[in-house]
Amino acid sequence: xxxxxxxxxxxxxxxxxxxxxxxxxxxxxxxxxxxxxxxxxxxxxxxxxxxxxxxxxxxxxxxxxxxxxxxxxxxxxxxxxxxxxxxxxxxxxxxxxxxxxxxxxxxxxxxxxxxxxxxxxxxxxxxxxxxxxxxxxxxxxxxxxxxxxxxxxxxxxxxxxxxxxxxxxxxxxx
Amino acid sequence: xxxxxxxxxxxxxxxxxxxxxxxxxxxxxxxxxxxxxxxxxxxxxxxxxxxxxxxxxxxxxxxxxxxxxxxxxxxxxxxxxxxxxxxxxxxxxxxxxxxxxxxxxxxxxxxxxx
Numbered sequence: 001x002x003x004x005x006x007x008x009x010x011x012x013x014x015x016x017x018x019x020x021x022x023x024x025x026x027x028x029x030x031x032x033x034x035x036x037x038x039x040x041x042x043x044x045x046x047x048x049x050x051x052x053x054x055x056x057x058x059x060x061x062x063x064x065x066x067x068x069x070x071x072x073x074x075x076x077x078x079x080x081x082x083x084x085x086x087x088x089x090x091x092x093x094x095x096x097x098x099x100x101x102x103x104x105x106x107x108x109x110x111x112x113x114x115x116x117x118x119x120x121x122x123x124x125x126x127x128x129x130x131x132x133x134x135x136x137x138x139x140x141x142x143x144x145x146x147x148x149x150x151x152x153x154x155x156x157x158x159x160x161x162x163x164x165x166x167x168x169x170x171x172x173x174x
Numbered sequence: 175x176x177x178x179x180x181x182x183x184x185x186x187x188x189x190x191x192x193x194x195x196x197x198x199x200x201x202x203x204x205x206x207x208x209x210x211x212x213x214x215x216x217x218x219x220x221x222x223x224x225x226x227x228x229x230x231x232x233x234x235x236x237x238x239x240x241x242x243x244x245x246x247x248x249x250x251x252x253x254x255x256x257x258x259x260x261x262x263x264x265x266x267x268x269x270x271x272x273x274x275x276x277x278x279x280x281x282x283x284x285x286x287x288x
Contacts (some may be wrong), residue, residue, distance in 0.1 A: 061277075064277075065277045065278065066257075068239065068240055069239040069240075069277075070276065072238065072240065072256075072257070073238055073240045076238050082182055154237070154238055155238075158216070158237070158238065158239055161216045161278050161280060161281075163232050164280050165278060165279065165280060168279070168280070168283045
């Protein structure tokens with residue numbers, strides 16, 4: 001983990017602690033669904049930036065996969081919410097993630113060439129690591145609805161594969 | 175009359191030989207089989223499969239996200255398989271046997287030719 005990845009992890013952790021009164025463990029299923037939906041949208045946003053700014057074919061392939069997969073997951077999540085007759089609920093953690101993403105977007109859009117590719121890949125790795133930790137260790141154990149839990153378990157498998165893929169990309173770009 | 179009878183016997187003998195050889199050749203080469211490979215949890219199941227030329231391999235995607243089964247040298251490709259979609263490919267003697275998911279390169283598997 002390099003300095004930037006470490007800083008991102010610390011920021012994420014501090015974000016959680018800053019809202020200790022509303023910790024991630026206390027979120028309802030519908031709030032958790034909102035966080036996951038926002039997390040997917042953020043990664044799709046990063047991928048679109050990569051498609052716009054990078055000329056590296058590997059980065060393009062990875063970004064297209066992120067868009068394809070995260071859109072598929074969100075589609076399933078929306079279908080499940082519709083089936084359950086429920087709506088995802090905005091919360092402190094979704095807002096915190098969006099705030100953090102804005103900073104990353106500002107940073108990514110200021111970079112070009114190899115510098116951009118490396119930073120995008122590193123961010124994808126640290127982002128998936130942080131989200132996977134949150135989903136696996138906090139969300140899944142606390143989700144009450146079995147169908148929502150099943151969807152998150154499937155989602156975790158997908159995001160772990162993304163983490164591996166991002167790891168491969170980081171190594172290749174070094 | 176005798177000549178005609180010999181002709182009939184000869185014709186019958188030729189027909190018999192042809193029939194026996196046809197039956198033997200059918201017995202030697204069993205009908206092509208269909209094999210199913212499921213894509214579940216970012217894995218091809220089974221990840222190794224013994225096949226013979228003429229068999230059909232069908233890949234079915236059970237994951238939420240799209241996958242492919244694509245030969246390492248791109249000589250065969252199922253194309254994008256969305257959730258619950260499937261595609262079959264007929265095995266040929268000279269086909270490339272190792273394949274992967276073009277979207278998720280860590281997903282790998284192979285066929286082996288009998």
